[in-house]
Amino acid sequence: xxxxxxxxxxxxxxxxxxxxxxxxxxxxxxxxxxxxxxxxxxxxxxxxxxxxxxxxxxxxxxxxxxxxxxxxxxxxxxxxxxxxxxxxxxxxxxxxxxxxxxxxxxxxxxxxxxxxxxxxxxxxxxxxxxxxxxxxxxxxxxxxxxxxxxxxxxxxxxxxxxxxxxxxxxxxxxxxxxxxxxxxxxxxxxxxxxxxxxxxxxxxxxxxxxxxxxxxxxxxxxxxxxxxxxxxxxxxxxxxxxxxxxxxxxxxxxxxxxxxxxxxxxxxxxxxxxxxxxxxxxxxxxxxxxxxxxxxxxxxxxxxxxxxxxxxxxxxxxxxxxxxxxxxxxxxxxxxxxxxxxxxx
Numbered sequence: 492x493x494x495x496x497x498x499x500x501x502x503x504x505x506x507x508x509x510x511x512x513x514x515x516x517x518x519x520x521x522x523x524x525x526x527x528x529x530x531x532x533x534x535x536x537x538x539x540x541x542x543x544x545x546x547x548x549x550x551x552x553x554x555x556x557x558x559x560x561x562x563x564x565x566x567x568x569x570x571x572x573x574x575x576x577x578x579x580x581x582x583x584x585x586x587x588x589x590x591x592x593x594x595x596x597x598x599x600x601x602x603x604x605x606x607x608x609x610x611x612x613x614x615x616x617x618x619x620x621x622x623x624x625x626x627x628x629x630x631x632x633x634x635x636x637x638x639x640x641x642x643x644x645x646x647x648x649x650x651x652x653x654x655x656x657x658x659x660x661x662x663x664x665x666x667x668x669x670x671x672x673x674x675x676x677x678x679x680x681x682x683x684x685x686x687x688x689x690x691x692x693x694x695x696x697x698x699x700x701x702x703x704x705x706x707x708x709x710x711x712x713x714x715x716x717x718x719x720x721x722x723x724x725x726x727x728x729x730x731x732x733x734x735x736x737x738x739x740x741x742x743x744x745x746x747x748x749x750x751x752x753x754x755x756x757x758x759x760x761x762x763x764x765x766x767x768x769x770x771x772x773x774x775x776x777x778x779x780x781x782x783x784x785x786x787x788x789x790x791x792x793x794x795x796x797x798x799x800x801x802x803x804x805x806x807x808x809x810x811x812x813x814x815x816x817x818x819x820x821x822x823x824x825x826x827x828x829x830x831x832x833x834x835x836x
Contacts, residue, residue: 538744539677539735539736539740539741539744539757540677540678540679540680540736540740540741540744540745541677541678541680541681542680542681542700542704543680543681543684544681544684544685544688544693545673545681545685547562548561548562548563548564548681548685549561549562549563549684549685549688549693550562550688550693552691553694554691554692554693554694554695555573555691556691557570557571557572557573557691558570558571558572559688559691561670561685561688561689563670563671563672563685563689564650564651564656564671564672564673565651565656565657565660565664565669565671566660568664568668568669568670568689569668570645570646570668570689572645573690573691574593574645574646574689574690575645576596576642576643576644576645576646577593577595577596577644577645577646577647577648577690578595578596578597578598578628578639578642578644578646578647578648578667579595579597579598579599579647579648580598580599580628580631580634580647580648580649580650580659580663581599581631581648581649581650581652581672581674582599582600582601582604582631582816582817582818583679583682583816583817583818583819583822584598584648584650584672584686584819585598585606585607585611585625585817585819586611586817586818586819586820586821586822587682587683587686587687587819587820588648588686588690589611589614589615589618589821590683590699590819590820590821591686591687591690591692591695591696593690594618594621594622594625595625596625596626596642596644597625597626597627597628597638597639597642597644598625598626598627598628599627599628599629599630599631599634600627600630600631601631601816604782604812604816605812606625606627607622607625608812608813608816608817609810609812610810610812610813610817610821610822610825611817611821614821614825626638626642628642632653632654634659634663636662636663636666639663639666639667640666643667644666644667645667645668646667646668646669646670646689646690647663647664647666647667647668647669647670648669648670648672648686648689649663649669649670649671649672650671650672650673650674650675650682651671651672651673651674652673652674652675653674656671670685670686670689672685672686675760675818676736676737676738676739676740676741676760676818677736677737677738677741677760679738679741679818679819679820679823680700680741683696683699683700683819683820684696684697684700699820700820703745703820703823703824703827704745706827707742707745707746707827708745708746708747710746710827710830710831710835711745711746711747711748712747713835714834714835717748717749717775717776717834718749718774718775718776719748719749719750719751719774719775719776720743720748720749720750720774720775720776720777720778720830720834721750721751721754721772721773721774721775721776721777721778721800722737722739722740722743722754722778722779722814722815723772723777723778723779723780723789724761724779724780724781724782724811724814724815725779725780725781725782725788725789726781726782726811726815727782729763730763730764730765730766730769730789731761731762731763731764732753732754732761732762732764732771732772733754733760733761733762733815734750734754734755734756734757734759734760734761734762735750735754735755735756735757736756736757736758736759736760737760737761738814738815738818738822738823738826739778739814739815739826740754741823742823742826742827742830743830745827746827746830748830748834750774751771751773751774753771753772753773754771754774766792766793766794767794769792769794769795769797769798770794770797770798772798773798773799773800774799774800775799775800775803775805776800776805776806776807776833776834777798777800777801777805777806777807778807778809778814778829778830778833779806779807779808779809780808780809780810780811780814780815781808781811782811783811784811786808805833807829807833809826809829810825813825813826813829814826814829
């Protein structure tokens with residue numbers, strides 16, 4: 492008999508995440524995962540970031556009803572019972588699972604990043620032992636199939652961004668029922684709903700999104716003169732600013748915050764800049780992250796002190812994993828908490 496994955500009541504957990512993450516979001520910290528350039532045709536109403544299940548995807552079943560057939564980005568998958576042993580392949584899916592009250596039995600990691608980032612350990616201390624027991628199944632672009640199979644999963648989660656999705660899906664689906672989300676920070680909300688559907692928790696995830704989006708919008712309405720917000724990241728040898736169609740950009744959009752003119756683009760996730768173009772990262776408020784946590788790689792640049800945000804003391808070091816890598820709901824709450832604390836003070 493399979494061991495059941497630890498599960499918590501979903502909505503109760505979401506209420507404490509904001510308070511936990513704001514404490515960890517001001518340290519140094521990892522690229523926007525698998526960042527394919529999104530198209531501006533993928534919009535949801537007035538929002539760049541889609542807020543609903545993709546048309547034709549998911550199941551028609553209510554929460555907790557199994558068997559169910561989930562239509563996803565590589566076909567459709569029948570799940571005979573509620574999944575108990577889940578392996579995640581793509582960055583951000585461990586975040587979504589934990590927010591839904593499920594600890595994965597196996598996970599991959601991104602380049603230069605922890606398999607289970609610290610912000611998730613901080614947000615879910617009650618799962619400390621279970622998180623320590625999560626088994627590594629290799630790289631997100633090339634998972635170790637033998638390691639996946641050895642975990643005897645009853646559900647595998649992957650996404651289609653930045654890889655030969657068809658080949659990976661065929662290999663994983665031969666091991667256990669596999670559901671493919673779309674991936675990238677632009678699609679984190681619809682991916683959460685699709686992932687939740689495979690667990691029998693879509694309606695709960697919809698409630699979580701409604702609560703989060705309402706809180707973000709209410710906060711935005713409370714700000715009299717918030718100014719614009721800039722997002723900057725350095726990882727490896729890449730320095731980038733992030734546009735509207737990015738994960739951190741989506742949270743700013745939820746709040747209703749303006750962006751610097753250099754970051755209003757929606758046809759790509761991010762824009763690579765040189766150290767001589769650092770002015771493109773300037774704004775009324777600048778939130779910057781460095782993979783590995785050595786902020787001096789940015790703050791030591793010759794043009795850093797010339798930025799208006801630096802001179803006004805409105806440049807804030809943030810947790811890189813939360814803002815720029817994991818694209819999950821707990822990370823989104825962490826960004827919201829940081830923006831609330833910074834802009835609302």
